[in-house]
Amino acid sequence: MKTIEVRGLRKEYRIPEKKPGPAGTVRHFVQPRYRTKVALDGIGLDVGAGESVGYLGSNGAGKSTTIKILTGLLSATDGHVRVNGFEPHRDRKRHVREIGAVFGHRTALWWDLPVIDSFRTLSSMYRIPPAVYRANLALFTEQLELGDFLTVPVRQLSLGQRMRADLAAALLHNPKLIFLDEPTGGLDVNSKASVRRFIRRLNQQHGTTVFLTSHDMADIEGICDRLIILDHGSKVLDDDIVKVKHRLAADRHLVVTVAGCEDVTEVVRTVYAATGITCTVLDRQRLSCAFDRTETSAAHLVGALMRDHEIVDFELREPTLEHIVQRLFQRSPAVPPAAEVRSR
Numbered sequence: 001m002k003t004i005e006v007r008g009l010r011k012e013y014r015i016p017e018k019k020p021g022p023a024g025t026v027r028h029f030v031q032p033r034y035r036t037k038v039a040l041d042g043i044g045l046d047v048g049a050g051e052s053v054g055y056l057g058s059n060g061a062g063k064s065t066t067i068k069i070l071t072g073l074l075s076a077t078d079g080h081v082r083v084n085g086f087e088p089h090r091d092r093k094r095h096v097r098e099i100g101a102v103f104g105h106r107t108a109l110w111w112d113l114p115v116i117d118s119f120r121t122l123s124s125m126y127r128i129p130p131a132v133y134r135a136n137l138a139l140f141t142e143q144l145e146l147g148d149f150l151t152v153p154v155r156q157l158s159l160g161q162r163m164r165a166d167l168a169a170a171l172l173h174n175p176k177l178i179f180l181d182e183p184t185g186g187l188d189v190n191s192k193a194s195v196r197r198f199i200r201r202l203n204q205q206h207g208t209t210v211f212l213t214s215h216d217m218a219d220i221e222g223i224c225d226r227l228i229i230l231d232h233g234s235k236v237l238d239d240d241i242v243k244v245k246h247r248l249a250a251d252r253h254l255v256v257t258v259a260g261c262e263d264v265t266e267v268v269r270t271v272y273a274a275t276g277i278t279c280t281v282l283d284r285q286r287l288s289c290a291f292d293r294t295e296t297s298a299a300h301l302v303g304a305l306m307r308d309h310e311i312v313d314f315e316l317r318e319p320t321l322e323h324i325v326q327r328l329f330q331r332s333p334a335v336p337p338a339a340e341v342r343s344r
């Protein structure tokens with residue numbers, strides 16, 4: 001049995017078409033008119049136990065709608081949806097015992113209660129065995145560094161503290177599957193890193209299946225092995241992240257610093273003569289060689305350069321996942337600027 005099994009998932013929202021002002025309100029009351037917005041247009045996906053999936057798409061692509069359907073908050077207009085064998089909306093009570101969910105923009109904790117009281121309340125709601133609750137509380141307190149604010153009311157927490165408390169709350173009952181909708185939105189660099197590390201460890205050490213949406217590509221790269229991309233309610237890509245990078249990003253840039261020459265223009269000519277690769281002069285000592293990984297290698301390039309010149313430094317750059325995704329949506333130039341490429 002697949003952990004998530006979705007076939008032909010369609011979601012339509014009915015949006016009231018009302019003219020502004022009191023007259024519009026009265027007219028809508030007497031003669032309501034609606035238009036249909038298709039948020040999901042026949043999605044199919046399978047997620048196996050222990051997978052870690054990044055669910056990506058631009059604003060309005062349908063990510064939150066999918067997560068709401070998979071967690072049972074919304075019903076689908078059409079299609080087959082099973083999560084841990086349950087039909088999420090219909091079997092909601094049993095379904096929620098098997099999953100955890102974190103929605104970055106809102107908390108599942110009680111605003112006026114100290115964090116620990118929310119945890120205790122959740123423990124009795126989910127009927128968590130006392131030994132499991134104690135073990136998980138100790139583990140999450142240590143791993144998510146909750147110790148300093150367990151007795152502080154949720155409304156007094158910083159966003160980073162609140163997010164860590166929400167993560168712990170979603171996991172106290174040992175769910176096999178966790179849905180995370182923008183879990184690092186608004187967090188500072190250190191908090192983002194610690195949340196990512198925690199989720200990655202959860203997936204790798206405990207085998208918890210992770211289904212994550214984020215606009216931060218570093219979340220996807222840091223946490224997930226598989227990438228699903230959604231565009232206007234349809235799935236446009238579903239693959240292993242390493243394979244996506246291999247398939248969609250063959251271009252590499254080798255930035256070389258040459259010593260002992262007046263001007264690197266001469267070096268550029270040598271490289272072209274030896275390899276057929278056209279290089280760009282960056283400054284008096286540095287040049288950038290763009291090449292296709294499937295046609296030549298960095299080693300071949302460096303070898304050709306070192307035959308006639310003294311190389312003092314070189315750096316191999318490859319497109320980041322962010323750049324690959326941008327290119328997929330054809331919103332960025334073919335060659336990534338230096339600031340957008342990651343060094344090896």
Ligand SMILES: Nc1ncnc2c1ncn2[C@@H]1O[C@H](COP(=O)(O)OP(=O)(O)OP(=O)(O)O)[C@@H](O)[C@H]1O
Binds near residue numbers: 057064
């Ligand atoms: N309750 C609703 N009523 C009407 N339309 C809705 C409703 N919720 C979402 N939509 C529409 O459905 C489409 C998909 O929305 P959804 O929130 O799932 O996108 P998303 O990919 O999560 O976007 P974002 O990245 O901005 O959060 C959008 O066009 C949105 O306007």
